[in-house]
Amino acid sequence: MTGTLDQLESTIAARRAADPSTSYVAALFAKGMPKIAQKLGEEAVETVIAAMAGDRRGVTGEAADLLFHLMVLLAEAGVPFADVLAELDRREGTSGLAEKAARPKG
Template sequence: MNRNFAIESLAWDKQGGLLPAIVQDADSLRVLMLGYMSREALAATLVSGRVTFFSRSKNRLWTKGERSGHVLELVAIEADCDADTLLLQARPAGPTCHLGRASCFAGAPGDGLAELDALIARRERERPPGSYTSQLFAAGTRRIAQKVGEEGVETALAAVVQGDTALLGEAADLLYHLTVLLRARGLSLAEARRVLAGRRG
């Protein structure tokens, strides 16, 4: 995160000293909410690492989640090409919307694989009883790797001798187990994606 963000380079005078700030989930890329920031709100966000807005209804600085605990931990911030709108990437600690939804925009699209990766990471940390994912982690890396091998073979066989529905099901199983394996090694699907992105061209 760039804590040296150039606050004074923004076009504060265009909209009465407030800039719209779009908040996006840093992992799933789902748009979570829109708020407004003053200079002070942006400075507070950069200092604390928690997204803070200027509440027009309360007429004061307001840190998201200050009562509910559902804060937004800042990951990255950038201004648009006109320097009059902000895009913040953050990790939410619970639902962002006051209605208990992940996003204030009910149908906002997200990245399903990133959400799966985040869920598996939580399962690794929390190990809830009765969870298949918890059982895999308890079994260890060797067993998880074995499952990836089994699912890889089943995916290949489905591609050769079964229909599209079966192939998609096996591919989903393979992606799930591969994500668990990466997490068992302390890695993430996002890191594998970055490797892929580096191979473009």
């Protein structure tokens, strides 16, 4: 399942240094975290709108956009996708309520 996202992470890394006038990924990185975060938020909202509309095809497309922009944000933040997977593995088998209650407050 992660092969596609691993490949996407590699593609994003490779395109990071490309010419922003010819690469959407490079253009996002050139604009920095504020723009990347904004795009991620926009895609999240669009995913929610499609879901609320019962638009299965729309949800699929918007979810792909959401994952793409999340991967760009992770790269900009210096967080490898493997770290996210490790965190999910750590949480596996733990009640969501218990995991949330165990988080530091504040």
